[in-house]
Amino acid sequence: MLRIYGDLISGNCQKVKWCADYLTIPYEWVQVDIMQGETRTPEFLALNPAHQVPTVVLDDGRPLAQSNAICLHLAQGSDLIPKDSYARAKMMEWLFWEQYSHETAVAVQRFQVRYLGKAVADLDPALVAKSGAALARLDLGLEDRDWLVGETLTLADLCLLPYTRMAPEGGIDLAAYGNIGPWIERASAALRV
Amino acid sequence: MLRIYGDLISGNCQKVKWCADYLTIPYEWVQVDIMQGETRTPEFLALNPAHQVPTVVLDDGRPLAQSNAICLHLAQGSDLIPKDSYARAKMMEWLFWEQYSHETAVAVQRFQVRYLGKAVADLDPALVAKSGAALARLDLGLEDRDWLVGETLTLADLCLLPYTRMAPEGGIDLAAYGNIGPWIERASAALRV
Numbered sequence: 001m002l003r004i005y006g007d008l009i010s011g012n013c014q015k016v017k018w019c020a021d022y023l024t025i026p027y028e029w030v031q032v033d034i035m036q037g038e039t040r041t042p043e044f045l046a047l048n049p050a051h052q053v054p055t056v057v058l059d060d061g062r063p064l065a066q067s068n069a070i071c072l073h074l075a076q077g078s079d080l081i082p083k084d085s086y087a088r089a090k091m092m093e094w095l096f097w098e099q100y101s102h103e104t105a106v107a108v109q110r111f112q113v114r115y116l117g118k119a120v121a122d123l124d125p126a127l128v129a130k131s132g133a134a135l136a137r138l139d140l141g142l143e144d145r146d147w148l149v150g151e152t153l154t155l156a157d158l159c160l161l162p163y164t165r166m167a168p169e170g171g172i173d174l175a176a177y178g179n180i181g182p183w184i185e186r187a188s189a190a191l192r193v
Numbered sequence: 194m195l196r197i198y199g200d201l202i203s204g205n206c207q208k209v210k211w212c213a214d215y216l217t218i219p220y221e222w223v224q225v226d227i228m229q230g231e232t233r234t235p236e237f238l239a240l241n242p243a244h245q246v247p248t249v250v251l252d253d254g255r256p257l258a259q260s261n262a263i264c265l266h267l268a269q270g271s272d273l274i275p276k277d278s279y280a281r282a283k284m285m286e287w288l289f290w291e292q293y294s295h296e297t298a299v300a301v302q303r304f305q306v307r308y309l310g311k312a313v314a315d316l317d318p319a320l321v322a323k324s325g326a327a328l329a330r331l332d333l334g335l336e337d338r339d340w341l342v343g344e345t346l347t348l349a350d351l352c353l354l355p356y357t358r359m360a361p362e363g364g365i366d367l368a369a370y371g372n373i374g375p376w377i378e379r380a381s382a383a384l385r386v
Binding site: 049050052058062064065066067068069070072073076085086088089090092093095096097099100101103104137140141 | 242243245251255257258259260261262263265266269278279282283285286288289290292293294296297330333334
């Protein structure tokens with residue numbers, strides 16, 4: 001059976017859980033406490049030398065890391081990945097953008113406020129600006145659209161949802177981005193999360 | 194014909210050029226000067242609201258952004274993408290890791306030293322440590338292997354190569370990572386870059 005090593009305080013780990021749940025893939029969840037340094041044990045490093053969760057061990061015992069790579073692997077052949085080549089490429093664009101421009105701002109801001117206890121006023125203004133730019137970009141991508149790519153839920157929505165939905169924990173007011181709120185409700189309902 | 198908007202001072206842009214050249218895909222190169230803010234013009238923002246190069250316009254006029262997403266699209270069906278499902282997943286793992294953990298350290302350090310003129314001694318120690326950790330992770334991934342995934346060159350090698358090869362411009366001594374130098378020579382030769 002698939003084993004998922006993760007911690008649900010991490011949006012990256014939520015993605016993998018949501019993807020497996022949506023696809024009704026059975027799995028064993030192995031709790032790895034990030035805050036206690038449990039990704040630095042010799043056992044964990046043998047699975048993922050980059051000491052990051054989520055990491056999964058597939059049915060055949062082989063490990064795989066990186067949330068978006070795991071979701072792409074689990075979702076092969078499902079309706080979460082568009083059949084059309086250009087739509088698939090746009091979905092990939094969103095997935096790489098998420099890791100490069102969104103997670104590195106919105107998730108980092110949330111971590112600093114919620115888990116390090118920083119006041120929003122004490123955050124690096126460059127970080128706050130980067131979060132705002134990422135959310136504005138996402139908001140624009142949802143203009144006149146229900147989903148980020150095509151006419152149905154894809155991995156682009158699934159993988160952008162967790163950290164966007166938790167952005168208020170970082171002191172971000174999502175009301176400033178008019179398309180994001182309804183999309184969060186729509187995607188959360190579709191994924192039943 | 195494919196149009197590639199880019200600037201070759203950017204390793205992300207080099208990836209797309211190298212991928213198209215390797216696959217002998219004809220293209221028109223449109224120079225976009227990052228340092229002069231040419232990704233912020235209304236014309237460019239219409240192609241990519243995230244104002245990042247590389248951005249391409251495909252044969253049918255539709256735009257696509259994010260270097261790794263572009264390479265994946267161009268390389269569909271080629272020997273740069275493994276046919277085996279697990280090997281393909283491991284390649285994706287490297288591509289997402291590259292954008293999240295490698296580019297954000299090694300490329301940023303190079304940019305600060307080479308283009309902002311910072312002395313290595315004045316860099317943020319956390320950035321230097323992150324670059325070192327990324328290169329150590331890459332080095333480990335090349336232990337007893339010629340290529341990052343499987344037995345041949347894949348997009349994992351192509352997309353990790355540019356910023357790794359330019360790391361010395363950021364004051365990084367690659368001699369500390371014994372597997373990286375030979376891999377750079379091997380991958381550069383295979384790609385003829």
